[in-house]
Amino acid sequence: MTLQKKFLGELISECIAVVIIVLMGDSSAAMFFLYDPSPYKTAYWGLCIVWGLSVTTAIYVTGAVSGTHANPAVTLSLAIFRGFSWRKVPFYMAAQVVGGVIGAAGVYTLFAPVIDHFAAAHNIDRLHDGAAAGVFFTHPGDFVTPLHxxxxxIILTGLLLLGIFAITYEYNTMAPQANSSALMIGLLVAGIGASAGFLDGWAINPARDFGPRLFCYFAGWGTSALPSPGNYWWVPIAGPLIGGVAGAGIYQTLIRPFIPRNAPVVAVSSTDQSV
Incomplete structure (x- = not known):
């Protein structure tokens, strides 16, 4: 296989990974927001589990090809701390955002009639009221400002990358063995959502938020999507990028140096195969 073909496969895999995450995750958000009674309003953990399983599924589908970064914060952190090629970084990030757009288009295809009914039933529209926007991208929750x-x-994505770097470090004897790391990363995502998701939708992934936001801008939500109320659009991009690097850095500087470097006893997880 030529290097060009291999790299193309990596980009396709990164795109598909985010498609899977957004298609499953945003569809569960549609079930949460658009239906009354909602199957998740009284069982929020179910929503979190779907998001977590979407990440697990994405890793199992694409990890052997690209390593399933599926998140610009992961790609940036791997480039800084684990030798991932800087040349690939912008291409991986672009593929991830494209995956977010395609995934959102898939969710819209599935739920368009329900979205229209929801807007009509509540006498709201997409452009002025952001009807059903929460299905696709995140907003600050009650009592939460954009700055907060x-x-x-930053904190939640830091926790995510701290966990990912621990789970995927080959000398960490406490990490899950073999391919169970994909499940543990999914459970980590679910746990973050269950503990703090109501604050602002726990984007923790710029592509997962900006890709659907970009789709919605052209699908009738307009300024409700970009720049969004309170000019919020940049928060789920900058916050995760900063937090991811911070969390990965904490692991690399405060934990990793103290782990004995004996013979590796755990297989390198799919999230780390590309480095």
């Missing part, structure tokens, strides 16, 4: 949400995104 920025801090939330």
């Amino acid at each position: 949400s920025f801090v939330v995104q």
